[in-house]
Amino acid sequence: MSRRLLSPLRIIVVLALGCAISLKTASQEAASVPAVIPKAAYVAPNRGNYLKLADQTEAMLHRDVLDVWFPRSIDQENGGFHSAFARDWQPGRSEGKFSVFQGRMTWIAAEVAMRRPDLKKQYLPIAEHGVEFLSNVLWDKQDGGFFWGLDDKGQITPFYTDGKELYGESFGIYGAAAAYQATHDPKALKLAQQAFRWIDEHAHDATNGGYFEWLTRAGKVVQADPDTAKIQEIPLGGFPIGYKSMNTHIHLLESITQLYAVWKDDTVRQRLEELLSVVRDKICVAPGVMNLYFTNDWRPIPDHDSYGHDIETAYLMLEAEDVLGHGHDPRTERMAKMLVDHALAYGWDENYGGFFQEGTTFGKPESKLKEWWVEMEGLNSLLLMHEKYGQQTNVYFEAFQRQWQFIQHYQTDAEFHGVYEMIGPDGVPVNPGKGRIWKAAYHDGRALLNVTDRLRRLAETSSEAKTE
Secondary structure, eight states, X not given: OOOSOOOHHHHHXXXXXXXXXXXXXXXXXXXOOOOBOOGGGSOOSSHHHHHHHHHHXXXXXXXXXXXXXTTTTBOTTTSSBOOOBOTTOOBOOOOOEEHHHHXXXXXXXXXXHHHOGGGHHHHHHHHHHHHHHIIIIIBOTXXXXXXXXXXXXXXXXXXXXXXXXXXXXXXXXXXXXXXXXXXXXXXXXHHXXXXXXXXXXXXXXXXXXXXXXXXXXXXXXXXXXXXXXXXXXXXXXXXXXXXXEHHHHHHHHHHHHHHHHHOOOHHHHHHHHHHHHHIIIIIEETTTEEOOEEOTTOOEEOOOEEHHHHHHHHHHHHHHHHHHTSOOOHHXXXXXXXXXXXXXXXXXXXXXXXXXXXXXXXXXEEEOXXXXXXXXXXXXXXXXHHHHHTXXXXXXXXXXXXXXXXXXXXXXXXXXXXXXXXXXXXXXXXXXXXXBTTBOSHHHHHHHHHHHHHHHHHHHHSHHHHHO
């Protein structure tokens, strides 16, 4: 079959002929071929079905994210959050305190406190706990900036080095800004402001836009060696030193969006608008893909297409424009839709549902693994697309339902609860562990918060609600 971009009609047919998903646990060694789901299995986009789905996603938020991560992840001895957990949620071998994980856990606690009033009393102290660690331990009091990571006792280690990575700086800002929004504690806002000023002084590229990504402890930019073909990689992160990356810049867009929501500073706004332009106009390209790596002057370096980052970025760009408050630029809307459409056309599993890990722009998927964050970001962006284009097509709502079925029956653990990190092409977990430094409660927590809230808004604005 040709791998050309699928038309909306073709996608509807593919989704309608999708296969049913049977419940499996990590102990199963093989997966049976699911039975075909008839088209009637898809529910209509109406008030009752929106509310029913919202109840299901809210239940998963509690059962498979909040109730399993909290309070067990809170490190009462050293501060911050524990990250390593086995399938049954027993603690694993610690890899210390990673800036990305610490910022993400602080962020989700703050968001829950704000968006679920019944949980505010429980989660505000957790957000405050996260900010205390970010401020008192992870922030470098000698040279400024957040350390990339430290050991459990707050000491510099060879594993993380003493360097500063903009990906980690971004999530420190993200967590602190959300914590201020939730707690109104000026210490949290001061920390976010300090961190922004530090990266802007040391890492902003005033010539080409965007940010240099890897800095020494003192804040000096580490440049690439132009005379070697072998790229030195940052310890742990995997991003090539001396180059710019899609991944860091979409998360800078995310964190500066969060910061601008609480601090209407002119420079913050300028950087947010610049990041949006960089992501939309330099990183994203037709027919709806993103280059992964770039020279400092934004010349793309060939690599694969990551379906998960594509669909996540569709949401992040539109979220940034919501916070900027000037409405959605047609260019942004067009690119966001292209990113989701391309992922559906080339990265979608026609048998089980769900998005594959990665591939090429016009070719077959190269990795058919299903990673938890990709599936959750897919759930979020598919419903966002349905909210925007549901009057024109059922493609996104039907894909949303298939995605939800996949997550329910494959990506979550019915026995011990929580979300599996990686699922194989046959639907069996590849790695049954529930937590590590790159796997926090953030992607799944945010997706389920957003999806539940969006489903309830859709119910309120549905034609049935308007006639009641």
